[in-house]
Structure formats: structure tokens, C-alpha cells
Amino acid sequence: MKYIDEYRDGAVAKALSDRIMAISTRRVRLMEICGTHTMAIFRHGIRTLLPENVELVSGPGCPVCVTAMEEVDRAVKLAQLPGVIVTTFGDMLRVPGSESSLKKEQAKGAVVKMVYSTFDALKIAARNRDNEVVFLGIGFETTAPTVAAAIKVAHENKQSNFSVLSAHKLLPPAMDALLSSGNLGVDGFICPGHVTTIIGTASYEKVVERYHTPCVVTGFEPVDILEGVLMLVEQVEEGRAEVQIQYTRGASPQGNPGALKIMEEVFEPCDSPWRGLGVIPRSGLAIRERYSGHDARIRFDIAVPPAKEPSGCRCAEVLRGAARPLDCKLFRQVCSPRTPVGPCMVSSEGTCAAYFKYHESGR
Secondary structure (H helix, E strand, O other): OHHHHHOOHHHHHHHHHHHHHHHOOOOEEEEEOOHHHHHHHHHOOHHHHOOOOEEEEEOOOOHHHHEOHHHHHHHHHHHHOOOEEEEEOHHHHHOOOOOOOHHHHHHOOOEEEEOOOHHHHHHHHHHOOOOEEEEEEOOOOOOHHHHHHHHHHHHHOOOOOEEEEEOOEOHHHHHHHHHHOOOOOOOEEEEEHHHHHHHOOHHHHHHHHHHOOOEEEEOOOHHHHHHHHHHHHHHHHHOOOOEEEOOOOOOOOOOOHHHHHHHHHHEEEEEEEEOOOEEEEEEEEEEOHHHHHHEHHHHOOOOOOOOOOOOOOOHHHHHHOOOOHHHOOOEOOOEOOOOOOOHHHHOOOOHHHHHHHHOOOOO
């Protein structure tokens, strides 16, 4: 990280910005596929430090946002069952389903508890042996290992009243699906440091080889993102397509073997529906048969009819990078953080929420 070694703070950002300006000669469209990156880009005004020909576009990096509406409907149905306590991370409470949300069910008397980790849910199950406690397994590879660990502990301790509704997503298959559509028009990916800390870079290398699209794994500070953009612009200008790691202080090519091992033990890949992208083969994580006693899909009748997207909502297009929140007629007029129509406005990592909070210039 030569620029970060030579400069600090604002000087680092200026040096990186100047370098991008100096070497960029063509139009480049880069997609960040991490909600944390999306919020950081807006919060720190990263777009204003880039030349007009370098465009940043947000992709399906928010785990709450890409959760299919029918999964929200299943969570709502679970909350309506007598004797069931639903536990979840905070953002999921307000995501609208077809007819209701967990927040609305909670207001009607359903027991829905916000937790900060899967093991908080496990403790709730231990204290409420006469109730069924279900944790909503939402998230990418970052959170999946902790959920797998909780399932394994519950299994070993014969804690039969704890189960998980797994709607976990795997990021590389989504990248593959986006590029295989042929309509993406993206020249490179800004890849998430925390996901890569778990999975390593092998999956990105397959994407690079197949589509000749460079990937750079970056951290979440402004200088991390700017240096990642610089590395991608350099690759595009030189006609290269490689996987590079800017976030060397956290990510490595091999990932976290321990986390990968427990994920492999408890979960197996499955076809999974994504909001905006449809069903992507082997992009989800299903609970293996050995641990099926903790699989909420098996233990409860949570079949739901096909869901329909809210009229006028363009979250699906925003998640594909095919539209900006500003292109949606509902944005700010009808859809806001107080009255969200779609999940991209609900989640703290959602693109619409980022635009609503930070966007002014139109870039």
C-alpha cells in the first residue's frame, strides 16, 4: 500500500484521487458488491473524488435486500405460529412481506426478538424450553460460520427447541449470474474484505477467468476504497484481469480454513432465490440432513404462495445495477426510511437508504 505508507488521512485520499485522474483515459464502470462499501462510498463522498468517466454502481451487496420476499413471508408465518419465538437481526424486522412484516406481527402480539448474534438466540432457547425458538439465517459468508457453529452446539447439547430458517447467500455465484446475463456493463468488481476473510480469493479467480473482469478486495475506510478503485483502473487501462487484495491486513488468498470447515460440515450448497436476480444455482446454503432437527423448513409448515413485488418498486433493478434509486418514482415521494416500500430503503446497508441519507449532487 505505497500511497497509504507515504501519506495520511486527507493527503492519502488526494494522492489516490490524483493518481486515478492521471491514469484514467477511458470510461470505466465499477460495481461494489457490499452494503458496507455502499454506505462508506456515500458517507465519505468517494464519488466526488473520481473523474467523471469513472462510475461507481451498487450491486447486490446488502444481504437483507437480496432476501426474496417469499422468505420474508415465511418468517412472518413462523411468527404467527403459537409458541414460536422468532429471533433476527434488526434490519429484518421492518422489511415488508406480501401482506405483513415481522414488526407488524410483533405489534399484534407475536414474540419477535432482535438479537446481535446467533448465540443470543441460542441463549433465548435455553431460557424458554417450552417454546420453539427460530433464528432467521440471513447474510453472506460472513455470518454463515457463526450460524453453523450455533446449530452444531444445539445439536451436541440436544437443544431440540432451537432451529434456523436458512436463507444464507453465497456472493460469487451472484457475480457469475450478473456477468452471464450479458447486460451488466461492468468493468470490474470492488469485492468485500469481510466476506473474503472467510472464503479467500479462489471463487473470484473463477469469475475473472471466465469473464475477464478484474476484482479487487478492499477494506472499508475511504483510502481503502480509493486505492481499490485505483488498482481496478490500472488493470482496465493495462488490459489486465486479475484478483488483487488491497485489504491485506484482513484478507488472504486462502481465507479462514476453520470457518470454511464448519460451514461445510453444517451446510450444503442449494439453489436459492434472490430478489432482483431470480433463482441462482448453488448460491444458497441449506442445512445438511445430519442437522435437520434444527432446520425450520423441515420442522414447520411454512409454505407460502408466490410473492409479488410492490407496485412501482424498483429495488430489483437497483440490486442488479440496472437503475439508481433516483430513477424510482417512489423514492422520497412515497418510499422513505419511515415508510419503506422495498428492502433497499429498510436496511442500513441498502442502496436506497444510502441515497436518501447522503445523496445530493446526483452523481
